[in-house]
Amino acid sequence: MITTDTCPSCLTRGIPAAKERRRGLHIAHGYICRCGHRWATARLISAYPTRKAA
Template identity: 45%
Template sequence: MTDSCPRCNRRDVPPRAERTDDTQTRSAYRCPACGHAWITSRLRSAYPAA
């Protein structure tokens, strides 16, 4: 899953690393445009498999 940079709003930034457990997916991002780094934690139940 891609994300948008919270600093410069660049879209479709791919995760650099992901970790998944029974309930969550944690993704680490770094924006290629401005270098900002952030982490998201998403509930797996909110993003059903396609």
């Protein structure tokens, strides 16, 4: 699963998640932008569609 986000500091799009951590029903992604800004987002795991491995 590749997740990306937009940097809230310099607005660069498509920053890939550097860390992924599950906590209960939420999954948190940590991002580190090229500009040095760091932030994290948390989402419900159920928001992601489940895919079957081919």
